[in-house]
Structures are given as C-alpha cells and as structure tokens.
Amino acid sequence: MVQLCGLLTLQRKPVPLKSISVSVSIYEFVAGVSATLNYENEEEVPLEAIFVFPMDEDSAVYSFEALVDGTKIVAELQDKMKARTNYKNAISQGHQAFLLEEDSSSRDVFSCNVGNLQPGSKAAVTLKYVQELPLETDGALRFVLPAVLNPRYKFSGSPVDSCLDVKTPIVPVEDLPYTLSMVATIDSQHGIEKVQSNCPLSPTEYLGEDKTSAQVSLAAGHKFDRDVELLIYYSEVHTPRVVLEMGMPNVKPGHLMGDPTAMVSFYPNIPEDQTSNTCGEFIFLMDRSGSMQSPMNSQDRSQLRIQAAKETLILLLKSLPIGCHFNIYGFGSSYEACFPESVKYTQQTMEEALGRVKLMQADLGGTEILAPLQDIYRRPSIPGHPLQLFVFTDGEVTDTFSVIKEVGINRQKHRCFSFGIGEGASTSLIKGIARASGGTSEFITGKDRMQSKALRTLKHSLQPVVENVSLSWHLPPHLSAEMLSPEQTVIFRGQRLIIYAQLTGKMPAAETTGEVRLKYTLQGKTFEDKVTFPLQPKPDANLPIHRLAAKSLLQTKDMGLRETPASDKKDALNLSLESGVISSFTAFIAINKELNKPVQGPLTHRNIPRPIVLGASAPLKLRCKAAVPMALGSYSTPAFQPIMEAVSVEDDIAYDTCDIDDFSFCGVTTYKDHHSPGSVENHLVQLIYHQNANGSWDLNEDLAKVLGMSLKEITAAHPAELVDSSGWATILAVIWLHGNGKDFKCEWELLERKAVAWMRVYAGCTMPLIVKAAITFLKSSVDPAIFTY
Missing domain, CATH: 2.60.40 (Immunoglobulin-like)
Structure with a gap:
C-alpha cells in the first residue's frame, strides 16, 4: 500500500526516464502500437530503473527490444520464472539487461526493468502491441492510450509479487519529469469522416483526396492527467468484413503462426x-470505496464518481419493468445490501431503495468486490427471473483474476454487465468479468454520460x-x-x-x-x-491478426499465475511462446553481453515516479477506519478490522468537504455544465425521480416546476371528464420528454415506454382526445403518434 512517504513533491535525484514516444497505426478495426521509452543515466553510478505503467488488457504485446548507445538488443520471450532468473544473473555478471513482464495480478499493468544502465548511457526501449478497437454506439471506433495508472487497493489477502508492490514514487502531474508524444496514422478503405479526442491534437491531416488515410498527433505539452482517447469515424463501419492474413513463411502448416x-x-x-421482458432479477453492485469520491476526470467542474453513479442508479431503478425483482449492494472494505434478499419491484420497494441511494456515500474504505459477489451467487435463484448483474466500479483492485474466476464459475446462472468509472479504471477487471459471463463492458471517462451507457445496457438485458x-x-x-x-x-x-x-x-x-x-x-x-x-491472404511482417487470435485464445486459458487451472497452464505457456504474445506465464528478456563491466557493489535503484492525478491537491489526513455501522440487511467481511492509518490514494482519498450545488429533491448532485446551466438536464433528472414505479406521474408542484408552469394553470386545463389527475400528469410528462429532452432520449426511452404502456391501459379509447388536449395546452409540436406503439 502506498504510504505518505511515497508522495514526493520534489525530485532530489535525476529520473532516468526522459520521454515516451508512441507511434500508432490503425487499419480498420485493428491498432498497431509502438511505444518507445527513452532513458538516460545522468548520475555517476550505474542504475537499475523500474517503470510501472498501464496498458489495455486486450493488448497483445509481441515485441520488445532496446537500442543502447547504437547497439540493438532484441528480447526473447521466455517462461517468466526463467526470465526473472536470467535477468538477475545477467545483472550480477555485469551485463546490461532488460525485462518486460505483465503484472501477476492483472493483465493491464506492466513493468519494465532496465538493469545496469551505465553513467552517461542512453537507452531506447521499444515495445510493440496490437489490439482490436471497440465500437461505440454512435459508430465511433475508440482507441485509448492508457496514461493513468491508479493505485490498486491492496487488502490482507492480496498477492505479494505484484509489480505494484514496488514503492513507486507518486508526484503531482505538473512535477512529472518525463513527457509523452504520440503520432497516429489511420487507414480505412471506406473513408475517414473525422477524428476526435479528449486531448488537444494537431489538425487532422488527410493523406489522400479520397480521405482513406489520415494522420493526427498529440499536441506538445501533454501531461499524464488523463488517458489519451481517439474517436475515429469511418464512412461505413457496420459492413461485415473478413481480413485474411498469411502465416509466417518459416513455420510448418498446421501451426497457429504458420497457417493463414x-x-x-x-x-x-x-x-x-418493443415488448421488453418484464421478468428478471436485477442486482446493482455499486462501488462505495473512498476512490469513488474522486472526480470523473481531471477537468474543472468534473462530477464526482459517486454522484454520477447515484444518478445513474436512480435512472435504472425508474426504468425497471413492473414484475421484476431487484436489489442494491454497496461495497468497499465491507459491503451492504439494500434488502436482505431481492424484492419484487413495486412502488413501495422502489421508494425505499431510492431513500437508500439518496444516503449513499463513498465511505466504505477499500475496494473488495469478491465477498459481495460470493454472497450474491450463494443466494438461490428466483424461478423465471434470470439474474442480471450490473457492476459499477473504478476498478482499482489487486485480486482481479480471483474476481474474474468467481464470475466465470457462475456464468451459467447470470450475465454480468460492468462499468468502469473515471480515468484509469482497470480494463482487466471491467472487461474480464463481462467476458467471463457473456455480458458487456463500458468505460465512462471524459465527458461521457454514464446514464446513456447504463440505459443502453439495461435495454440489452431486457431484450429476448x-x-x-x-x-x-x-x-x-x-x-x-x-x-x-x-x-x-x-x-x-x-x-x-x-x-x-x-x-x-x-x-x-x-x-x-x-x-x-x-x-x-x-x-x-x-x-x-x-x-x-x-x-x-495478405502478408504482414507483424502478423497482427495472428497475434490477436492468439490473445483471444490466451484470454480463455490464462487466468493468472495463481488462478489458472493446472490443465490450462501448459497450454497457455506453449501458446504464448509459439505466438510470441506475452502472458502471465512469460516475460521478455534482453541481455547485452557486450557490456561486461564488473559491478562495484549493488546497483543504485531508481523507481520511475507515477503521477497522482485525482486529489493531488487535497490534503491527506488521518482517519479511523472503524467498522461502518451496518443497516438492516447488510454484511461485513470477517477480515475487516478497525485500524488507524494514513489514508492513501488507493484506499480512501480524503477531500476537504465543500459545498456542491445540490438538487435537494433527492440529495443527488447533478452536474451543471457552465456553458448552459443545465436546465434541461436537471429538469430531466427531477422528472425521472418523481415517476412512479408503474410509469405514471402525480400532478403536483414538482411536475409543475419541470413544465415551467404553475400548478393552478395545469389543474385548470385538466380535462377531468376524460382522465383523472395522474393520467393528465403522465401525458404532460411524456410530451415534455419528447419536446425538450431529445438529446437524452437514450436515457428516458425505457421509462417513457413504461409510461405510455400504462396510459394505453388506463385511458383506453379516450387516449387520442387526452393527447390532443395536452398538446394544445403545452403549445407543443410533438407528433401524437408517439403514444401509438
């Protein structure tokens, strides 16, 4: 666990890592990446430098080499234990050595060791990898260059050989001594419409008149305060495709790398x-660890993760169908359940759950997700209601493989839909638990609205x-x-x-x-x-399709050093060595035997600092992590013990409390964009909060505020001979949604559908007359046909 002494404000020693330069080549759905770490030893003693960095867990790392003072050294992929031994032996014999390995606890953290870097010497260490690019709802391909590595919460049962055990110094972003540059070339036979990014880019340069090739680069001066994200829009992205790649010419047919x-x-x-399922048991597992008190991103006025999660949870609760069952768990170092067991979705249970959500805080300590998962899986299933699990977390855990294994063991009884919240969420955890259960994963960073992605996923789970x-x-x-x-x-x-x-x-x-x-x-x-x-088949010296195929196979067999079944370990090791793609069981080792200078005493170690992105300016303080008082139906893990300690960034980021603009209607903070004080968005949240479980609204002052009218006006226009006040209120609310909330339709579509279904049953043949009266009263141009499906 990172202690206070790991927080450095001034660098007293030169940092050997000077810069990171990245070259990205994107062709259709595949990205090839070459990342070079440039080192220089400015000290008078030989060094061993250790750098820990993030990487997307879908990356297939297949090459590692070093250029040292003009000499090129190509690494070999070996059994990890053998590689570690060879590295230590090489260093002890005075050789120069380089080691690249995947973390033992997670696929999305790597460490690079540069051993015996001589005074005045320069080394450029290059690693190469390929990855598939996920497709967003709006048709954008999403490439992410991870730059943020959040500290991973470590508990008593965490593995002891994680590369995160290295006491890596942590410095504020502005004090980070190395830089990042990136150039991306994009090619598509169907044409490139545009490229967007969450970071400042150079203007997009099209390399041909037909716009089938383009190049962008990261603007100078980028700090490691966020992951670098590119959104790439092609002219045709939904067309089925087959890419056929030739195998290696010197490999016999019948082998993975030899055949096309x-x-x-x-x-x-x-x-x-349109008639979504009304059955299902929906369990929402909400991260309430201290790091959820962090902002969603590093931008000014960024909403806190816990607040965004609470708003999303309210929207999901309102969108559930009548007749289903549900429950809510909050987890940290301990966990709590809203109800002792899942309950039927009714007005009463929904209101009780909303009251619990209103009181939710990021106050449960560290991030321990395994215990609540096991509790959920132990409970008997509800006949006719398949389990759908929604997990919201910033994903900062060290027992990733154990969690994925637990989800995989129970894959026959449920589907898991996971959401990574904020910069630096663990791609290994978020993608791993979704893949293990046949669900889907989403990442919410930058200006993404969690609500839209969560509602899209809920629609998936409700479909036949x-x-x-x-x-x-x-x-x-x-x-x-x-x-x-x-x-x-x-x-x-x-x-x-x-x-x-x-x-x-x-x-x-x-x-x-x-x-x-x-x-x-x-x-x-x-x-x-x-x-x-x-x-x-087309030839490609880097064999990206072969590497990705091997990675896909490895993800089914490789569950980490400790969690992989013995029957799969040998297969995973052999597949990794055959394909050249790194795994939990292998590591890249490069040795420069030309350098054979006797080592005078132990090498001087330099752990390369990482940036602290979130809460860097917030004062750390002492707090007593005593057991949190449990509400009815709540549980705590046996290992959770009261302890007095310094609150560290991966455990419970301590912020001075501040006044946040709060909509007191439900205790949920709604983020107001400073460009437009968020009236539509905030009125939408208000309207959603006050909808009843059956889809209707009540005619009251809360609805009047959303409509921007007085309750007296609305009541006076009420055609009482056609419908009662609830029916009138519901018709008005639905028309308001269509007239004012078009930009957020993906968020209210399910609850609007529920409202229309209720009205059709409730109003019957008088529906057209009520709709006409409401449209006339609101002076709306909304098409009455919205009530016909």
Whole structure:
C-alpha cells in the first residue's frame, strides 16, 4: 500500500526516464502500437530503473527490444520464472539487461526493468502491441492510450509479487519529469469522416483526396492527467468484413503462426423488441470505496464518481419493468445490501431503495468486490427471473483474476454487465468479468454520460435471448476453418461480433472466394448474415491478426499465475511462446553481453515516479477506519478490522468537504455544465425521480416546476371528464420528454415506454382526445403518434 512517504513533491535525484514516444497505426478495426521509452543515466553510478505503467488488457504485446548507445538488443520471450532468473544473473555478471513482464495480478499493468544502465548511457526501449478497437454506439471506433495508472487497493489477502508492490514514487502531474508524444496514422478503405479526442491534437491531416488515410498527433505539452482517447469515424463501419492474413513463411502448416488466419467482423441487425421482458432479477453492485469520491476526470467542474453513479442508479431503478425483482449492494472494505434478499419491484420497494441511494456515500474504505459477489451467487435463484448483474466500479483492485474466476464459475446462472468509472479504471477487471459471463463492458471517462451507457445496457438485458448462434464456412475442397475464438452464445442488439479462425489445408492456386455465415434465432425466427471474401491472404511482417487470435485464445486459458487451472497452464505457456504474445506465464528478456563491466557493489535503484492525478491537491489526513455501522440487511467481511492509518490514494482519498450545488429533491448532485446551466438536464433528472414505479406521474408542484408552469394553470386545463389527475400528469410528462429532452432520449426511452404502456391501459379509447388536449395546452409540436406503439 502506498504510504505518505511515497508522495514526493520534489525530485532530489535525476529520473532516468526522459520521454515516451508512441507511434500508432490503425487499419480498420485493428491498432498497431509502438511505444518507445527513452532513458538516460545522468548520475555517476550505474542504475537499475523500474517503470510501472498501464496498458489495455486486450493488448497483445509481441515485441520488445532496446537500442543502447547504437547497439540493438532484441528480447526473447521466455517462461517468466526463467526470465526473472536470467535477468538477475545477467545483472550480477555485469551485463546490461532488460525485462518486460505483465503484472501477476492483472493483465493491464506492466513493468519494465532496465538493469545496469551505465553513467552517461542512453537507452531506447521499444515495445510493440496490437489490439482490436471497440465500437461505440454512435459508430465511433475508440482507441485509448492508457496514461493513468491508479493505485490498486491492496487488502490482507492480496498477492505479494505484484509489480505494484514496488514503492513507486507518486508526484503531482505538473512535477512529472518525463513527457509523452504520440503520432497516429489511420487507414480505412471506406473513408475517414473525422477524428476526435479528449486531448488537444494537431489538425487532422488527410493523406489522400479520397480521405482513406489520415494522420493526427498529440499536441506538445501533454501531461499524464488523463488517458489519451481517439474517436475515429469511418464512412461505413457496420459492413461485415473478413481480413485474411498469411502465416509466417518459416513455420510448418498446421501451426497457429504458420497457417493463414481470418478475422471476421459481423454487426448483426437484430430487430428491437418493443415488448421488453418484464421478468428478471436485477442486482446493482455499486462501488462505495473512498476512490469513488474522486472526480470523473481531471477537468474543472468534473462530477464526482459517486454522484454520477447515484444518478445513474436512480435512472435504472425508474426504468425497471413492473414484475421484476431487484436489489442494491454497496461495497468497499465491507459491503451492504439494500434488502436482505431481492424484492419484487413495486412502488413501495422502489421508494425505499431510492431513500437508500439518496444516503449513499463513498465511505466504505477499500475496494473488495469478491465477498459481495460470493454472497450474491450463494443466494438461490428466483424461478423465471434470470439474474442480471450490473457492476459499477473504478476498478482499482489487486485480486482481479480471483474476481474474474468467481464470475466465470457462475456464468451459467447470470450475465454480468460492468462499468468502469473515471480515468484509469482497470480494463482487466471491467472487461474480464463481462467476458467471463457473456455480458458487456463500458468505460465512462471524459465527458461521457454514464446514464446513456447504463440505459443502453439495461435495454440489452431486457431484450429476448438470441439463441442457436452458429457460424458456418463455405470454402473450396481441401480447405477448412478451425475456430480460435470461444463459442459465441450471446449476441446483443447493436453489438459488433469479432471471430478468429485458422484456415488449414490447401489454399487454392487460382483466384477464388470463400464465404462465412452467421445464423441465430430470435423468438422463433431465424436470421442470417453472410460475407464473401477473396481467398488471397495478405502478408504482414507483424502478423497482427495472428497475434490477436492468439490473445483471444490466451484470454480463455490464462487466468493468472495463481488462478489458472493446472490443465490450462501448459497450454497457455506453449501458446504464448509459439505466438510470441506475452502472458502471465512469460516475460521478455534482453541481455547485452557486450557490456561486461564488473559491478562495484549493488546497483543504485531508481523507481520511475507515477503521477497522482485525482486529489493531488487535497490534503491527506488521518482517519479511523472503524467498522461502518451496518443497516438492516447488510454484511461485513470477517477480515475487516478497525485500524488507524494514513489514508492513501488507493484506499480512501480524503477531500476537504465543500459545498456542491445540490438538487435537494433527492440529495443527488447533478452536474451543471457552465456553458448552459443545465436546465434541461436537471429538469430531466427531477422528472425521472418523481415517476412512479408503474410509469405514471402525480400532478403536483414538482411536475409543475419541470413544465415551467404553475400548478393552478395545469389543474385548470385538466380535462377531468376524460382522465383523472395522474393520467393528465403522465401525458404532460411524456410530451415534455419528447419536446425538450431529445438529446437524452437514450436515457428516458425505457421509462417513457413504461409510461405510455400504462396510459394505453388506463385511458383506453379516450387516449387520442387526452393527447390532443395536452398538446394544445403545452403549445407543443410533438407528433401524437408517439403514444401509438
């Protein structure tokens, strides 16, 4: 755990890491990245420098090399234990050595050791990796260069050999002694519409008239205060594609790296079912650790993570269908449940839950998610109500593989939908638990609204299950496809599907084509997508498709040094060594044997500092982490003991309390954009909060404030002969949503649908007359047809 002594404000020794330069090459859905760490020893003694840094867990790291004073040293991928031994031996013998390894507890943290860097010597250490780019709802491809590594909460049972155990100095962003530069080249045969970023970029430079190639670069002076994110918009992004890549020429056929490998991309056009399921057990697992008190990002006026999560939870509760069951857990070093067991969704239970949400704070200490998960899984399932688990966390834990394993063991009884909140959330945890259960994962950073992503996911969980998913290949004789990706059992509407396959056998000499078809059944109807592609594999020296296929396989077998079953360890190790893609069981080791200078005593160690991004200016203070008083139906982990300690950034960031503009209607802080004081957004949150569980609204002062009218005016216009006050209020609320909240439709669509369904049953044949009266009263141009579905 990082103690107060790890917080440095002044650097008394030169830091050997001077800069990080990154080159990104994006072609369609695949990004190839080359990152170079530039070191220089300005001291008079030889050094060993250790740098710990983040990386997206989907990255397939396949190359590591060093250029030392003009001499190039290429690393070899070895068994991790062997590599560590060889590194230590090389250093002790006076050689120069470099070690790159994945953290033992998480796939998204790496460490780089530079050993025996001589006085005055310079070293450029380069690592290369490839990764798939996820597709956002608006059609953007999202590339993220992780720059923020949050401290990971460590508890008594945490692994002891994590690279995060290194007492890495932490400094404020403005004092960080090294810089970051990045250049990205983007290519797409369908054309590039635009490139956006959360960081200042140079103007986009198109390299051709047809806009199929573009280049952007990070503006000078970037600080490590946020991950670097690119949103890339292509002209056609939903078209099915097959990329066929030639294998290595010196590898025998029949091996993964020797045969051609195909990357198949589908975007199934699954029809939306307007009559969403009303069954289901929805459990919301909310991170209430101290780090949730951090802002969403480093920008001014950024909303606190816990407040954004509370608003989102309220919206989800309001959007649940009548007839389902639900519960809410809050977790930190201990955990609490809103109800002793999941309850039926009614007006009473919804109001009780909202009262609990109103009081939620980031006050439960560290981040221990395993215990509440185990508690949820131990409970008996509710017949006819499949479990849907929603996890909201900033993901700063050290037992990542244990958590993913627990979710995977219980994958038959539930689906897990995970949300990474704020900069630096663990991609390994967030993506891992979703993948292990057939769910989906989302990351909310920058200006993203958590609400829209959470509601989209809720819509997924309410849709009927897609069944009988199958993939079939139609290839020439003597050629077959062997699946490398895990069998797909779940497809969600609006989700891209990527599959890898190895083509074995004899490739046709003449130009010919192959075909791959995706079939699935939805509510008894069969759907089929297909794509035809030329059987002419393209050569690529970096073999990105092969590396990604190997990474996809590794993610199914490699669950960390301690959690991987013995039956899979050998397969994972062999696959890693064969493909050259790093894993939990391997590490890159490079030794410069030309440098053979006797070491005079132990090397001087220099741990490269990391930035403290969130709460850097907030004073740390002592607090007693005594057991939190438990409410009814709450539980605490046995290992949770009262202890007096310095509050550290990964445990419980301590902020001086300040007055935050608070909408007192529910105790939830709503973020007001300073450009437009957020009237629409805040009125929307108010309207949502006051909706009843059955979808209706009551006619009262709260509704009048949203409509911008007096209650007297609204009551006077009420056609009492057609409908009572609740029906009148509900019609007015729905019209207001369509007339004023169009930009947030994805957030209120489910609760609006619930309201319209209630009105159709409640008003019957008088509905058209009520709607006409309401539109006339509000002087609205909303189409009355919104009430017809």
